[in-house]
Amino acid sequence: MTQPLAALRSEETLALSTPAVAVEDLWFAYREGKWILQGVNLQIPAGGFWAIMGPSGAGKTTLMRILAGLLPFPRGQVDLLGHPLQGKPDPALRRMIGYIPQQLGLVRGLTALENVLLGSLARHPGWRTALGFFPRAEIERAIALLELLDLADRADEKVFRLSGGERQRVAIARTLMQDPQLILADEFVSDLDLPRAAQVLAFVHRLARERGLTVILNLHELQLVQEFADHVVILKAGQVVFESPALDLTWPLFREIMEGKR
Amino acid sequence: MSAKRLAVHGTLRGMEGRRWRELGFSLGLVALLAWLLNGMGFFEAGRLMQGGVNLVRFAQEMFPPDVRILPTIAGALVETLQMAFAGTLLGFLLSFPLGVLGSRALFPAGVVAVVRFLVAALRTVPSLLWAVLMVIVVGLGPLAGTLALAFYTVGYLAKLYAELFEAIDPEILEAMRGVGAKRRHLIRFVLWPESANAILSQLLFMLEYNVRASTVLGLVGAGGIGFYMQAYLGTMAYSRLTTVLLAVLLLVIGMDALSAWIRRRYLLQP
Ligand SMILES: Nc1ncnc2c1ncn2[C@@H]1O[C@H](COP(=O)(O)OP(=O)(O)OP(=O)(O)O)[C@@H](O)[C@H]1O
Numbered sequence: 001m002t003q004p005l006a007a008l009r010s011e012e013t014l015a016l017s018t019p020a021v022a023v024e025d026l027w028f029a030y031r032e033g034k035w036i037l038q039g040v041n042l043q044i045p046a047g048g049f050w051a052i053m054g055p056s057g058a059g060k061t062t063l064m065r066i067l068a069g070l071l072p073f074p075r076g077q078v079d080l081l082g083h084p085l086q087g088k089p090d091p092a093l094r095r096m097i098g099y100i101p102q103q104l105g106l107v108r109g110l111t112a113l114e115n116v117l118l119g120s121l122a123r124h125p126g127w128r129t130a131l132g133f134f135p136r137a138e139i140e141r142a143i144a145l146l147e148l149l150d151l152a153d154r155a156d157e158k159v160f161r162l163s164g165g166e167r168q169r170v171a172i173a174r175t176l177m178q179d180p181q182l183i184l185a186d187e188f189v190s191d192l193d194l195p196r197a198a199q200v201l202a203f204v205h206r207l208a209r210e211r212g213l214t215v216i217l218n219l220h221e222l223q224l225v226q227e228f229a230d231h232v233v234i235l236k237a238g239q240v241v242f243e244s245p246a247l248d249l250t251w252p253l254f255r256e257i258m259e260g261k262r
Numbered sequence: 263m264s265a266k267r268l269a270v271h272g273t274l275r276g277m278e279g280r281r282w283r284e285l286g287f288s289l290g291l292v293a294l295l296a297w298l299l300n301g302m303g304f305f306e307a308g309r310l311m312q313g314g315v316n317l318v319r320f321a322q323e324m325f326p327p328d329v330r331i332l333p334t335i336a337g338a339l340v341e342t343l344q345m346a347f348a349g350t351l352l353g354f355l356l357s358f359p360l361g362v363l364g365s366r367a368l369f370p371a372g373v374v375a376v377v378r379f380l381v382a383a384l385r386t387v388p389s390l391l392w393a394v395l396m397v398i399v400v401g402l403g404p405l406a407g408t409l410a411l412a413f414y415t416v417g418y419l420a421k422l423y424a425e426l427f428e429a430i431d432p433e434i435l436e437a438m439r440g441v442g443a444k445r446r447h448l449i450r451f452v453l454w455p456e457s458a459n460a461i462l463s464q465l466l467f468m469l470e471y472n473v474r475a476s477t478v479l480g481l482v483g484a485g486g487i488g489f490y491m492q493a494y495l496g497t498m499a500y501s502r503l504t505t506v507l508l509a510v511l512l513l514v515i516g517m518d519a520l521s522a523w524i525r526r527r528y529l530l531q532p
């Protein structure tokens with residue numbers, strides 16, 4: 001009786017000590033010779049809620065796209081959830097990573113429900129779904145997620161008719177539909193006003209805690225970072241210039257870093 | 263001057279240079295037109311005068327139109343419409359997959375290059391020449407006309423569709439790849455819904471065009487009302503020709519109205 005229990009414990013500790021994201025000396029360039037990321041190092045623990053900040057053009061989106069497995073990188077090592085990322089990630093790893101791009105990447109001509117259903121494609125890659133037939137259980141799940149996000153009455157509305165905040169929540173629902181362990185969101189609340197953004201982040205934060213998800217967000221607002229993130233990284237010109245618990249990043253310190261005095 | 267001011271100065275100078283070039287280009291174009299028209303005898307007064315006289319004589323013979331032939335040409339009119347609809351739809355069914363294959367958003371550059379070359383080749387042949395070719399291949403009649411219109415349609419729609427698909431927001435495609443979507447899903451859930459409006463709009467445009475084009479295919483024996491046009495022209499039965507032309511005019515106007523109605527009804531709301 002004691003043996004398996006002990007084994008389970010040690011496995012758990014191992015799982016907890018493996019970082020969700022480990023980036024080592026990552027280099028990337030869109031065009032030969034112009035390095036956008038220059039030796040980035042990051043260790044993000046499982047269950048972490050991390051914010052990445054930095055001036056425009058620092059390479060935040062680029063880093064996100066690499067972590068989402070959408071951009072192959074020439075130099076460095078990236079491990080996601082304990083699996084090395086090289087070339088195209090295999091489908092099993094793929095489905096554990098939820099990526100929300102800056103403009104959300106929703107299909108405007110489809111309804112909210114249809115967009116959420118797309119999150120289940122990794123589980124049903126066959127021709128049935130390509131013809132538009134999703135399993136009943138998935139449809140019920142999608143509806144439950146829309147209810148959770150307070151969007152039940154908007155389910156059959158086309159996305160281009162939804163408000164900015166509603167679209168944000170549809171994008172979250174699509175990502176949750178995927179059932180990921182890691183969520184990467186690129187400035188996805190920057191189009192909302194501050195109270196709205198705080199509301200959305202509060203929701204994602206609570207959900208991540210409940211489900212033990214790791215979340216990495218690109219954020220512009222220090223207030224939001226201080227309120228929600230537990231750790232913050234500042235990227236400048238493709239390099240990590242600062243890293244600390246979110247509460248240690250004060251306004252004067254933040255300005256100092258952004259203005260280049262450090 | 264600071265580097266910035268120098269740069270602004272350079273931009274302004276560039277703009278002035280561009281204006282002069284545009285002006286010179288316009289004048290050159292007018293001169294070219296005058297030269298071309300002159301070569302064709304446009305500026306010979308006697309010839310123009312004679313043309314005017316001929317036109318009046320021709321017009322006198324055309325009116326009044328001979329409406330007794332209406333029952334005779336009714337069947338050919340219907341056949342013209344059938345050819346236009348069938349040719350457009352057949353062309354559309356081929357254009358959509360070719361448009362997908364010809365879009366760099368989904369397929370490797372090699373495939374895209376081959377498809378685009380093929381489509382461009384289709385496009386260089388005018389619809390009347392397609393009709394001649396199809397008459398040789400499948401014989402006289404509306405089947406030849408339908409196939410001719412289909413080929414011509416593919417040449418245009420496949421190109422337009424490929425361009426539509428390439429203009430789709432790459433973030434959407436990226437997000438879809440992020441959820442593990444395969445190419446078939448991208449076609450069904452991104453390409454189609456994101457461009458459905460434009461796809462249908464261009465399809466309607468092609469239908470209008472093909473109704474017009476189908477009226478002359480009969481000139482080369484490819485079916486439809488064109489047969490009577492040619493017959494009455496050949497026998498100088500101009501008052502009957504007038505009836506045919508008026509019928510064609512009504513057909514085209516009717517088609518344009520129908521298409522405008524469909525646009526208003528189904529396409530205007532985004
Ligand atoms: N597809 C691309 N091709 C070439 N260069 C690119 C591409 N995408 C981004 N870049 C360049 O890479 C650099 C970093 O861009 P990135 O989008 O990662 O910045 P960012 O930190 O997300 O900025 P922002 O806060 O404005 O979103 C910029 O100089 C940008 O011009």
Ligand SMILES: [Mg+2]
Pocket residue numbers: 060061062102186187
């Ligand atoms: Mg960005």
